[in-house]
Structure formats: structure tokens, C-alpha cells
Amino acid sequence: MKILFIGSRLYDDVDYYVKKRGIESILTESNEEAINLDLPDQVFIVPRGMDGPKQIAITQNVDAVVPLIGIDPPLIQVAEMKEELERDYDIPVIAADVRAVELTSNKINTKNFYSEIGVATPEYQILESLDELTLDFPVVLKQGEGQGGKDIKVAHNADDVNEYFEEFSQALCEKFIEGSEISIEVLAFRGEIVALPPIYKGETTLEGTHPLNKVKLGPCLIDGLDNNLIQQTAYNVARNLNSDGIFEMDFMYSHSENQLYAIEVNTRPNGTRYLTSATCSINSLCELINMACGDFSLKNVFDKLEYYYSTEIPIGNYEGPEINEPVKSFDNNNFIVHGPEGYQRITIRGKSKKELEDRIHDLC
The missing domain is CATH 3.40.50.720 (NAD(P)-binding Rossmann-like Domain)
Incomplete structure (x- = not known):
């Protein structure tokens, strides 16, 4: 091969x-x-x-x-x-194919796609000036394209909106959802789709704190929210995209409304892949290789599924015990260190919450 x-x-x-x-x-x-x-x-x-x-x-x-x-x-x-x-x-x-990329790489296209397939997404409008705003503050201002929080602003008042339009001529303006941020990886190949365990990325903040600066947890455990709903919704999105590869989907759960909202989809490897692998022992990048070899199937994925408690913590630079080979795999490790020097993160897992807490104490 x-x-x-x-x-x-x-x-x-x-x-x-x-x-x-x-x-x-x-x-x-x-x-x-x-x-x-x-x-x-x-x-x-x-x-x-x-x-x-x-x-x-x-x-x-x-x-x-x-x-x-x-x-x-x-x-x-x-x-x-x-x-x-x-x-x-x-x-x-x-x-992913051309249709899937066109639907997901532009946030406005993605919003329209959610509406077409009946998936809830935060109320939004396309703005070209403050005078057109009909949503109540706070609102989130975004550009149609961009990743990693680029060009996103939480606007608290009219001055914030006007300031945003000093740099941009148009904005996707979205209702600010106070609640929990969630990511989930979905694997899809030739019609077979599996939604892996969802990951908790912290609570939304009015300061717009970047997810890389938050402690993340796997699996997602939120009072009032059934993970089956997240997985079923993610599966529905992937089924309607009807394409191959990895899909990372971001959701928001509003506690006050008891509502799960879809935010965006990425058709590429993503930042939560280590935490997903720690939580369920499925390495999404390795599954791409299995797809290439003709070995990917729901049965093969389900046969490998294991269940752990896991967390991902920003550490700057790792100075702990030596990591076993292969260092980017949980095959021989209960933790993985990843990211560039100065901005490293450690992803740790344990069979129980107590075991996870003990490993966090030992490593961090």
C-alpha cells in the first residue's frame, strides 16, 4: 500500500x-x-x-x-x-468534496444549510451597518470565512458594532448564547458515519476567551443535556453533507433555554482530536488511513471503542516524566503532550474520575 x-x-x-x-x-x-x-x-x-x-x-x-x-x-x-x-x-x-467544503467554509452558507436541514442555530442577520441591527445586545460579530476565533467580536453596545465596521464592511451578526461550548468529531466514509463522544470546551464568556486558553473535558457531561442528542444532531449534519473524511462540529448548549445550537462545521483535522482519542481510543487521523486502505467500517470503529475520563490543560512547556513511544499515541501512554514550545497542552486520561485527578496531580 x-x-x-x-x-x-x-x-x-x-x-x-x-x-x-x-x-x-x-x-x-x-x-x-x-x-x-x-x-x-x-x-x-x-x-x-x-x-x-x-x-x-x-x-x-x-x-x-x-x-x-x-x-x-x-x-x-x-x-x-x-x-x-x-x-x-x-x-x-x-x-471532503467541493459541495461539503462550500457549505462549511463560509459561515453564512453553513447557517443556510442548518436552516434547510432543520438544525437549530442561533438567531442571526447579515449586517452592513449598525442601523440594520435588530438583535438585542450582546451579539457576536463574525466574518463569513476564518478560523480559530479570527475576526470574531462580542459586541456589548453600539460603539462596539461601529468599531467592528471600521475594519469590515459586512458582518454575520449572531445572538450571543450564554452556555456550554461543545465539539464533536464525526467520521464519514462511503455512507458509513460515526459520531464520536462529544467534548466539553468550557462556558461562553462575554470576553470571548479563546478555547485554547480553557481547560477541556471528555466526555461532555452537562446537566440537562443528553450526549445522544449531540451525536444524533452531528450525525444528521454529516448525513446531509454526504461526504467523506473528518468533520468537527461545534455546538452551544443554552442552559436557560434547554436548547442545543449548531455553530459551525470544519472539514479538516481539528484541535480536539487528542481529547477525543483520549476519551474513546479512536484516533481520527489514523482512521483516515484506514479509509485509504479500505478498512474503515462502523464495526471496526465500535470494536475499538473504549471509555475514559479525560482532560486537556494548557501548560506552556512540559517538564514532567518521559513519554513512551509512540509519543503521540495513547497505545502506551495515559497522556500526550502536543503543541509548539511555549504553548504546549497536555491531554490526560483515566479509567475513573479519581484516576484522572491523581494523574493530573502527578503530571501538572
């Missing part, structure tokens, strides 16, 4: 699994100084964009392509490459 991986930044997350399965690995990367270039069997430095990876896939006669891209801008190019390689060369590309 020969697989082309696109992008080196996340490759160390799967290198151990690629070697374990005896897969011949080829990687394309546009930055010749990028990390992890020493890990695959072959590396090709190509220009930015998908023309280079497409040509490598064809000339190297690979069996499948697995993009490991964690940012939004290249996703539409990946989707277009997918359609061409699968149609003209019978090379599967384990990624």
Missing part, C-alpha cells in the same frame, strides 16, 4: 501508525524547512497549491491520498483535486 500525505505539520501524529501498518509513505510539502520531513519514506517539495501533490500522486502511482491540512484556505483546492483524481485516475482522496 502506497499513500501520499499532503502537509508535514501533522504527519508525526500518524507516522507510528503508517509504519505499524507497513505502508509506503510519500509526503508533499511546500516549505523545505517544515517539521517532520525526516519521517516519511519519500518527500517532495512542491509549490503551494494542489497541482504539485496531484502530479506526484499520478506519477508515483499511489493507492490513495490523505491530506493532513489543518487550515481552511486550501480545502477547496483539495476538494477540486479529489474530484479530478477520483474521476480521471481512480485514486481515492480521503477528504
